[in-house]
Amino acid sequence: MTGREWSVEESLEIPAPPQTVYAALADVRRMKEWSPEVVWVWPRGDRFVGINRKACWVWFATCRIVTADPGREFAFDNTTFGLPVARWGYRLTPTEQGTLVTEYWTDRRRRGWRRRLAELLGLVFTGTPAARRAALNRAGMRTTLRRLSAACRTAA
Template sequence: MTARIWSLEESLEIPLPPHAVYAALADIRRMKEWSPEVIWVWPRGERFVGINRKACWIWFATCRIVIADPGREFAFDNTTFGLPVARWGYRLTPTEQGTQVTEYWIDRRRHGWRRWAAELLGLLFTGTPAARRAAHNRAGMRETLRRLSAACRTAP
């Protein structure tokens, strides 16, 4: 049995300056354009609700923006029924050709009954056991970065 993975990072270089990439990421309504799971986002200031889908499973994620550093980093914490689930974020590093975008995920389901409850809800909502979520997320992160890059390249 392999050890559970609690965090991931995937990176891709986008040939635009960090402030342009940040502007796309910080407009969370656009997340459905590049995330393979997000189908709708309802923004509410520093909070938002995302509706996600994987095959026949549909679930919501209640999120709060926790890092909003223009041109450098954007991150949000995801909870379900008040239980911590994950932190999703994007670090932006200038390069000679544009911006290195690093998407990261940190599993926040760590302790006691809250962990057990969040993992059970995650399985019911997504159909993916917590121990396999990292592998699923890695594939999704790669697709998200490819779609983000394409969207940034075609933006006016």
């Protein structure tokens, strides 16, 4: 698959301290406030289920928090029907004006029949071919980071 992007990163400096940004991110119920796809989140300890929507497509994502380092990084793995799909995360770096937030996504659909099945399910549920997911996520990250910044400015 020549040219397919398997990971994407976007960064934005947010005028709030890392602890404020981390608190917003770690409260996964708030993800619907800034993500253009998330419409609802049901937290269950270190796991949560997110309901996502894009146009007429609606799907769920089962997630497990894999990194919870207050003020530094928050990340979770996304699976569908037990199949690995992606890792989403946020790295926080203090700056003079606040926090540089780097949102990252890594496609975990790597090989074999499980990859093909996860890609097919992704297409059916989201309407997006796997090869175009990175570009869609990059645009979504920019929106997410802008909305997160606005929420953190209000909180600070």
